[in-house]
Amino acid sequence: MKKTSLACFALLVGSSFSFAQEKFTISGTIKEKSSGETMNGIRILTVELPDFTATSNSYGFYSLTLPKGEYNLTFNTTDTISVALNDNVKLDHHIISFKADETELKEVVMTVNKKNNNLNKTSIGVEKLDIKEIDKLPVIFGEKDILKTIQLMPGIQSGGDGNSGFFVRGGNADQNLILLDEAPVYNASHLLGFFSTFNSDALKDVTIIKGNNPAQYGGRLSSVLDVSMKEGNNQKYNVSGGIGLISSRLSIEGPIQKSKSSFIVSARRTYADMFLKLSDTYKNNSLFFYDFNAKANIWINDNNRIFISGYFGKDVLGYGKEFNNNWGNTTGTIRWNSIISPKLFSNTSLIYSNYDYKISLNEAGSNLNVNSNIRDYNLKQEFEYNINTKNKLSFGFNTIHHTITPNRFQGNESLKDENKRQGLESSLFVSNNNKINKKLTLDYGIRLSSYSIIGKGSYNVYNKDSELVNQINLSSGKFGKTYFNVEPRLQFSYMLNNYSSIKGGYARNTQHLHLQSNSTAGFPTDQWIGNSYNIKPEISDQISLGYFRNSKNRKYQFSGEVYYKSLQNQIDYKDGADLIATADIESEFAYGKGRAYGLELLAKKTSGRLTGWIGYTLSKTERKIDGVNNNNWYRARQDRTHDLSIVTMYDLTKRWSLSSAFVYSTGNAVTYPNGKYEIEGQTIYNFNERNASRVPSYHRLDISATYKKPHKGKYESSWNIGVYNVYGRQNPYIINFEDSGNRSRSVQTSLFKMIPSITYNFKF
Missing domain, CATH: 2.40.170.20 (TonB-dependent receptor, beta-barrel domain)
Structure with missing residues (x-):
């Protein structure tokens, strides 16, 4: 009788533990609202569980697994969505990208999550260029150029006057892998x-x-x-x-x-x-x-x-x-x-x-x-x-x-x-x-x-x-x-x-x-x-x-x-x-x-x-x-x-x-x-x-x-x-x-x- 009661108690505790630990996944794709372009590097935060975060990949996909419950997900500091998580949820989301000439406050709102990426991401020796900044920089013949821009970063040296060749941390020019859409x-x-x-x-x-x-x-x-x-x-x-x-x-x-x-x-x-x-x-x-x-x-x-x-x-x-x-x-x-x-x-x-x-x-x-x-x-x-x-x-x-x-x-x-x-x-x-x-x-x-x-x-x-x-x-x-x-x-x-x-x-x-x-x-x-x-x-x-x-x-x-x-x-x-x-x-x-x-x-x-x-x-x-x-x-x-x-x-x-x-x-x-x-x-x-x-x-x-x-x-x-x-x-x-x-x-x-x-x- 004692063994049976003990077994039933263990089963009940195990079931309760399993139920308490029951988890589901929220996943989807992050896109820019006005163009439909997918957005990478967007951080998704869980208000109720701050340690539970996710980041969209190069194709805008994210995945976040949480215990069963109700949550508020933050895609930027002012954009919060409530989710009742009783099953796996597919949640695609569009983010509004503000123009550069709108208020500075909006610019800060859009970039605040990204600004801490230089701290919490493991990537070291990584520079991500802003295409809008490239448009503003002075370059030879007025031709905006990403290769000229990266040469302005520490550890990356120019190949010569007006030259697009570059050297990284003492390496030769051929030791740089240059990919365009993976090619x-x-x-x-x-x-x-x-x-x-x-x-x-x-x-x-x-x-x-x-x-x-x-x-x-x-x-x-x-x-x-x-x-x-x-x-x-x-x-x-x-x-x-x-x-x-x-x-x-x-x-x-x-x-x-x-x-x-x-x-x-x-x-x-x-x-x-x-x-x-x-x-x-x-x-x-x-x-x-x-x-x-x-x-x-x-x-x-x-x-x-x-x-x-x-x-x-x-x-x-x-x-x-x-x-x-x-x-x-x-x-x-x-x-x-x-x-x-x-x-x-x-x-x-x-x-x-x-x-x-x-x-x-x-x-x-x-x-x-x-x-x-x-x-x-x-x-x-x-x-x-x-x-x-x-x-x-x-x-x-x-x-x-x-x-x-x-x-x-x-x-x-x-x-x-x-x-x-x-x-x-x-x-x-x-x-x-x-x-x-x-x-x-x-x-x-x-x-x-x-x-x-x-x-x-x-x-x-x-x-x-x-x-x-x-x-x-x-x-x-x-x-x-x-x-x-x-x-x-x-x-x-x-x-x-x-x-x-x-x-x-x-x-x-x-x-x-x-x-x-x-x-x-x-x-x-x-x-x-x-x-x-x-x-x-x-x-x-x-x-x-x-x-x-x-x-x-x-x-x-x-x-x-x-x-x-x-x-x-x-x-x-x-x-x-x-x-x-x-x-x-x-x-x-x-x-x-x-x-x-x-x-x-x-x-x-x-x-x-x-x-x-x-x-x-x-x-x-x-x-x-x-x-x-x-x-x-x-x-x-x-x-x-x-x-x-x-x-x-x-x-x-x-x-x-x-x-x-x-x-x-x-x-x-x-x-x-x-x-x-x-x-x-x-x-x-x-x-x-x-x-x-x-x-x-x-x-x-x-x-x-x-x-x-x-x-x-x-x-x-x-x-x-x-x-x-x-x-x-x-x-x-x-x-x-x-x-x-x-x-x-x-x-x-x-x-x-x-x-x-x-x-x-x-x-x-």
């Missing part, structure tokens, strides 16, 4: 780097991650620049664009079926070539680029959505029939978002990417042609499983088939290399975001990556002295050497109080594709190569630690980060490398290691009439390559001790706004000759220690003013007037040496002294 962009520049491939009118979100990558990202050592295109307004049609001194752009967006599907197309073109046609001397020359973005998204039903997006861009540079140089990118992405259950979200992507360049030289009956490309077919599957309010699990896989075609020609005789280098890059990844308690949050995961060489192809094997020791021939479709790597990731955030936190992280990254380049600026003819029997995967290990603080009114943000990065299997050219006559470029490579460390400081003012930031970087970047510089450490080309940027934006009136950007940096490391000698009347320069000298320091001030013209109705327009390099500083672009009697002298080439610009923008 890799292998050359993100136009006109030899003075413009980027990204038309800001077509962009929705821009995020750069400086090395501490979440587990779903891989393939590069230094950073991930994740760019997402707009989805298109599914409520009404909009036309916007701009007319500048050397380029114009036009975007059209609207619903295909209202609230169900939408599209956006955006195009841009320069017209410097049209001015050339006015001259008899230059009328047969070509100098222009164009790009085209398109995207459509379709809600099949409440739980399934399809995205189709693409980009096509081309540069054309030519001098009559004698010289022509064309290069460009093509990308395409098909994505399927599926809400499998209130807790499980799926994203499946089929991705295509192609970059190619062509050079032809016809002179005195001699023909020289170069044609090269890299083409990818990519399948990516990601899952997000919201286990509970304290654990969010992300996992999936990615596989990419690379085809790299190097072509080489000399004179009229074709030396085309028919060996298309093929490789299969694959990865599995899993990570968990774990809210340990009110103060501590962990994000830990692991990525398993591999790269396999695939035939048909012939591969030379060299020893450390660049002597050929073996040749491996792979038949079509046969797998050759495979490299495997394990990449652990860990990040944490610890809240010290309501206004400050400490963050830290460790990440190992592996890179299987490498860029052959002999310049810091980067040129379209720089060529990608994959792992081989000589070239091993590059590996980086980065440790970061940072302190983050907001002011009590949240108008000011401050952060300080330190980092140390160790690099393995780094590639450089050996001393005296012959980059022209060699039959196999791998015979000119040398290998070694690298290290980079530094301090990054950032102070921001986020609201009010005056906004902006001050960023400063103190850093050191070195390489140690076998056979180079007597096997001693030497400065990397992109090593800069100091890097400073000061950015301000001021709303003078409701119609007029002013902005400025000042930048200063230590000059790039460079190798100067320490002597010379003559052979048959030709001067030969002798070089000693690599990168032992520096070019002069770089500094520049840009200013701009924007006037919003008043109109009646839906038509909007503005004028932007700017000056690049206001005080005409002649910053070094290239330094060459020439004989001057019995002595040699250095000759500096500078590109831009002072460039005014004016752009007319419109929207209706």
Whole structure:
């Protein structure tokens, strides 16, 4: 009897406990009300249970599991919805996005939740750009540019005057993974780097991650620049664009079926070539680029959505029939978002990417042609499983088939290399975001990556002295050497109080594709190569630690980060490398290691009439390559001790706004000759220690003013007037040496002294 009573009591207690712990899930999609665009990074708070929160993902999806009961959910400080939770609830929500010229109070209301994200999120070394801020900043030729904007952030260095190439925490330019709607962009520049491939009118979100990558990202050592295109307004049609001194752009967006599907197309073109046609001397020359973005998204039903997006861009540079140089990118992405259950979200992507360049030289009956490309077919599957309010699990896989075609020609005789280098890059990844308690949050995961060489192809094997020791021939479709790597990731955030936190992280990254380049600026003819029997995967290990603080009114943000990065299997050219006559470029490579460390400081003012930031970087970047510089450490080309940027934006009136950007940096490391000698009347320069000298320091001030013209109705327009390099500083672009009697002298080439610009923008 006692045993029976005890069993019944235990069953009753267990049932009561189970009932008390009964939980259900609220899930849905967050959208912007006026356009229907999904919104990521929106924080959902539970008034009754402050520790129970959720954040919308890149596609606007959120999931929040709570005990059975009645709750008030806050999507922003003034937008609260009551929910009776007796079963799983699907709750889509629209948020009103206020225009910049409305009251400051409304701006603060809309951004207050986001302003603390820099404290409680585990992400460290991450910057998210505001597209509206990009519109205001002064840039060269008046072309708003996300790549120019990220170069104003600490830890990110410019590739040169007016150049869109960039270096992150001591890494090379090829160590940045640049994604447009998940598709890799292998050359993100136009006109030899003075413009980027990204038309800001077509962009929705821009995020750069400086090395501490979440587990779903891989393939590069230094950073991930994740760019997402707009989805298109599914409520009404909009036309916007701009007319500048050397380029114009036009975007059209609207619903295909209202609230169900939408599209956006955006195009841009320069017209410097049209001015050339006015001259008899230059009328047969070509100098222009164009790009085209398109995207459509379709809600099949409440739980399934399809995205189709693409980009096509081309540069054309030519001098009559004698010289022509064309290069460009093509990308395409098909994505399927599926809400499998209130807790499980799926994203499946089929991705295509192609970059190619062509050079032809016809002179005195001699023909020289170069044609090269890299083409990818990519399948990516990601899952997000919201286990509970304290654990969010992300996992999936990615596989990419690379085809790299190097072509080489000399004179009229074709030396085309028919060996298309093929490789299969694959990865599995899993990570968990774990809210340990009110103060501590962990994000830990692991990525398993591999790269396999695939035939048909012939591969030379060299020893450390660049002597050929073996040749491996792979038949079509046969797998050759495979490299495997394990990449652990860990990040944490610890809240010290309501206004400050400490963050830290460790990440190992592996890179299987490498860029052959002999310049810091980067040129379209720089060529990608994959792992081989000589070239091993590059590996980086980065440790970061940072302190983050907001002011009590949240108008000011401050952060300080330190980092140390160790690099393995780094590639450089050996001393005296012959980059022209060699039959196999791998015979000119040398290998070694690298290290980079530094301090990054950032102070921001986020609201009010005056906004902006001050960023400063103190850093050191070195390489140690076998056979180079007597096997001693030497400065990397992109090593800069100091890097400073000061950015301000001021709303003078409701119609007029002013902005400025000042930048200063230590000059790039460079190798100067320490002597010379003559052979048959030709001067030969002798070089000693690599990168032992520096070019002069770089500094520049840009200013701009924007006037919003008043109109009646839906038509909007503005004028932007700017000056690049206001005080005409002649910053070094290239330094060459020439004989001057019995002595040699250095000759500096500078590109831009002072460039005014004016752009007319419109929207209706």
